[in-house]
Amino acid sequence: SQKIEQNSEALNIQEGKTATLTCNYTNYSPAYLQWYRQDPGRGPVFLLLIRENEKEKRKERLKVTFDTTLKQSLFHITASQPADSATYLCALYQAGTALIFGKGTTLSVSS
């Protein structure tokens, strides 16, 4: 069956450290993978997109990697801040389907 798994429901780190979130998928061949941030009671906000032929994408303190052999994406936030505390969702798009989301990982950054 097709699955998208985000490795942990919750991740707690200290301010200034790098947060690393994992997204694994099974039985998909995504054309691209996206990461979103969601705050409580709000809709997800698009952060980054990485295509199947790209290994890495960066945007300010954010970095995403995509390994189609391992069927995995890693999402990094460097120099994390308490304001980065939120739920982070990965989503993949496969031709002929819709954008499918994982369950999310809730990140808490303590000062």
Next chain:
Amino acid sequence: DAGVTQSPTHLIKTRGQHVTLRCSPISGHKSVSWYQQVLGQGPQFIFQYYEKEERGRGNFPDRFSARQFPNYSSELNVNALLLGDSALYLCASSLARGANYGYTFGSGTRLTVV
């Protein structure tokens, strides 16, 4: 530019009733997708409309239906409400069908079925 607008923001319905949720996409966006998000889960795909035609349907019963109007706004209808339909309903708009520019989500409609 206004973002994605959803109405109402909250509503409470009784089991067996019908509900209509509305969404106005970003100006120029022709694709609207609907998602259901229950507490602690990721958004689950319900429908996608592009250029006023249904382009995708998720694993939801026939009680769920939707449509897109000529101005690209959209409605999601749910009949014969069940307690399990209580969730945050999210609308997302995008330029094209394939989401290769990312989706822009509204803040959602919080539906409570009692």
